[in-house]
Amino acid sequence: MTTAPKTLVAEQDLRTRAEEILGTLAGEGARLREDQWTAIHALVAEKRRALVVQRTGWGKSAVYFLATALLREQGAGPTVIVSPLLALMRNQIDAATRAGIVAVTVNSANLDEWEQTYADIDAGEVDVLLVSPERLNNPDFRDRVLPRLTASAGMLVVDEAHCVSDWGHDFRPDYRRLRNLIAELPAGIPVLATTATANDRVVTDVTEQLGLDPADGPSADAPRRRDPLVLRGSLDRSSLRLSVVSIKSPADRLAWLASRLDELPGAGIVYTLTIQAAEEVAEFLRSRGYAVRSYTGRTDPEARLDAEGDLLANRVKALVATSALGMGFDKPDLGFVVHLGAPASPVAYYQQIGRAGRALDRAEVVLLPGQEDREIWAYFASLAFPPEPLVRQTLAALSAHPVSTASLETRVDLSRTRLEMLLKVLDSDGAAKRVKGGWIGTGEEWVYDRERHARVAEARRTEQQAMLDYLATTECRLVFLRRQLDDPDPTPCGRCDVCSASVWSPEVSAEVSAAAQERLQKPGVEIAPRKMWPSGMKEIGVPLSGRLKADEVAEPGRAVGRLSDIGWGTRLRELLSGPDQPVPKDLLDAVVRVLAGWEWAERPVGVVGIGSRTRPGQLEHLARRIAEIGRLPLLGTLEPVGARPGAHENSAQRLAAVWEAFGGPPDLSAVGGPVLLVDDVVDSGWTMTVAARALRRAGAPAVLPLALALDG
Known part of the structure; x- marks a missing residue:
């Protein structure tokens, strides 16, 4: 009788234990996908760094929660999960609890709980700490809590890691400082980055910016383990029915939505490109008798939570939302996603439509482009990284004495939003530092990365053109999107309006069109x-x-x-x-x-x-x-x-x-x-x-x- 090698037995035992924990998370009989096990094994057994790019619903959270449980059983410290939105954190805490994992969060909504949370972490009673990327640069958290976490963490997880890529300095610049955090981790601490949408450009950028590349591996004597593990799966979702409906008039697009909303399955999301559009659309739909709520960056946190609860419980037909909802919502039976206006890139578009149909046989995905879309894209592009003279002016205004952002506005002609974004980038690059009372300069040399900013601008133009091409394509729409995301699968989906020749009629009734026109x-x-x-x-x-x-x-x-x-x-x-x-x-x-x-x-x-x-x-x-x-x-x-x-x-x-x-x-x-x-x-x-x-x-x-x- 041949005896199995000890390492194989150990791996089998590890997988058996992982699937026991999975049963508490996903139900008895649940089994790991092979790629899930590959990622878990790399993190737990090999202490590697990994990037997992898998569609929404694939089970990325299961990977880091199971890895956390296994690492904790080995005596490792708590897992730190950097997560972008409170809504997403709430979903993650609920999932962790089901797996018997103690998860807590430190955020602006639970200030009264911070001291107890820190005490529980020190006592070893916390398995997972969820923080926003912004929290990493809060002076008190950065100076008081982060050093202890860095020294004692069992694993670091960067969720929605695509935010670190080229758009990072526009969208979530605080993600950029994660490279410094990762560099300070003790040797052998596994790092996992996850996202549902990333093309080759984003994958390369994330691995470089987060320091997941081979040069930053945990050990010099195990070259096979130094390379980051990159797992990318198919982006296909068999439930999605993709369609484009071209209607020129804004009033008729709104009328189309009001006329067809009852025909869309279940409850869903209507995305708009601006806050004002979301509020206008929601108001009109309510006037037509629909139970809908708006959800934007202007919605206060309590109202956001209420709106999410309404959609989860199917108390509303739809949330009319901006991208503020994009990453922060988890509803497996979401029946449809409609866009009034096209997002500026296929990556952003797929990120949003990927919320639909995770646990359904059929989900409708409809895009109604607007003639004004390009103007809106241009406006948001104008908020990109400032030119070098303004950056140098900002650096010159900083000294060893703290200066408030408001005071800097009198010396540097940047809007509050762009100035704060720039300061965060300078902070993550080591040229500035946020302290109590404002910002100081560090005196560190700083180089304006003109080549990178030009590359960002060119990538934007390319991806905007890709969205225009998507509207006009005569090939399978899912194949088109997969190619933009560097998924090579050429198999037509057989479900979209191009494949099936089943299209939504652009016609709307005169009465509803007139009502929409009057409202607008x-x-x-x-x-x-x-x-x-x-x-x-x-x-x-x-x-x-x-x-x-x-x-x-x-x-x-x-x-x-x-x-x-x-x-x-x-x-x-x-x-x-x-x-x-x-x-x-x-x-x-x-x-x-x-x-x-x-x-x-x-x-x-x-x-x-x-x-x-x-x-x-x-x-x-x-x-x-x-x-x-x-x-x-x-x-x-x-x-x-x-x-x-x-x-x-x-x-x-x-x-x-x-x-x-x-x-x-x-x-x-x-x-x-x-x-x-x-x-x-x-x-x-x-x-x-x-x-x-x-x-x-x-x-x-x-x-x-x-x-x-x-x-x-």
Whole structure:
């Protein structure tokens, strides 16, 4: 009788134990896939580093939870999972609990639990700690907790690892500092990175940026084990039915959705490209009797949790969501995903549609592209990594003394979002450091990676073109997407609209189309007045600080629509990007409707215009026609003076640019009532704030801002 080698017996015992634990997680009789076992064995038995790229629902979480349980049984420390969203963390904690694993999280929503959590970790009572990438650079967590975790961790898991790739400095720059964290791990600590969507470019980038490459392997005497394990499976999902429905009009696309929502199976997700679109679509669908909720980056955490619970329990037909939902939701019986507007890349698109049909035989995936999609892509691309002069300016503004982000805004012309993103990148690269009280410079040499940023921009253009090609393709849509994700399987799915010739009709009823048109063409959004001056204005020669005085603040105003609206947005963008010309009748009519529906406390008694250097004729015509239509006196115009201010990005710089940009206001001490203050666009709001302040100081008892468009 031949005796099996001890190593083989040990591996068999390890797999048997892994499948025993799997039974508690997935039910009695559950068995590991071969690739799951390969990954678990590499992590537990060989202490290797691995990247697992497998479709949603394949069981990536089972790999790291089973590996955690086995490592803990061997005496290893807790697993640290870096996870991007609270919703995803909640799903992961639930799954860990089913496997008998004690999982906790440290996040902004459970501040009161942190001390006890740290104590439990120190006592060895925690198997898994879930943290967001942002938490890694919280000064208290980084300096107090992270060193102990780094020294005692049994395994590090980077979930949704595609965030580390080329888009990392745009989307989650905190993922970039993971390379430094991994480099500080003791030898022999396994590292696992997981994602559902990654092409060859992303795989290469993730392995390099996370330090998973061979040079960072755990031991020099085991070259076979030094190479990172990369497991990539098929992206096919036999339940997905992919379709594209081309409808030109935004109103008809909305009407199509409202007409077909009942035909889509079960409950699902409707994705939009902007927050405003998500809110508009949800409002219209509710007006048609559908139980839907919106879910965006503007939704507060408690409302997000409620919305997720409603969808999980099928209490709503759909969540109308931006990409804020993309990675953070796990519903195996999700029946459909509809996109109103195409995402900018096949990777992003597959990431989102991969949420559907995990435990179903059939799930509908429908894309309704919009003519405005490319403009939206261009806008988000404009928020990319800043040019080198602005980066150098930021570094020069840092010293050994902490500087707040608000104070930096007075010295560097970047929006708050882009400035914070840049600081995080500089931090992860070692040139800056976040400390209590703000940011400091480290003095470390820093090189602007011009080649990488050019590569990112080119990759964006390539992937945007791929999405346009997807819309027009005459081959199997799933084959097309698989090729974009470097899955070589050429087998047609037999299910998509191209393969099956089963297409959704683009026709919509006249009644629903008219209702959608009326909703989208309903003018009127509020302009919220500014009430606080930006910090640090005195540093740049503007003598303002704190709260605006009560007798200098504007009233809440009105605009016809937002530039990002799916209704008025396109029309407003066309007008404001064109030549200086009178305001067209349809927009004047919309202004009249806004005025008619404005429930002001007191009717205005006059009109004041804000002059323009770029479209003086248009602004003069707008103010004059409003005065004529309302039978109000035109009291004058705030004319621009001095040199034309340059384009500025952040709040402090914009205020400084308009602080002394206008001549003296007309004398309004005798007007006896509110004044309409008319402009074309309100973006940061500082032009309107400064102008309203001037009119209040000139005697106007109240100022009512009115604009064609709100940019924001």
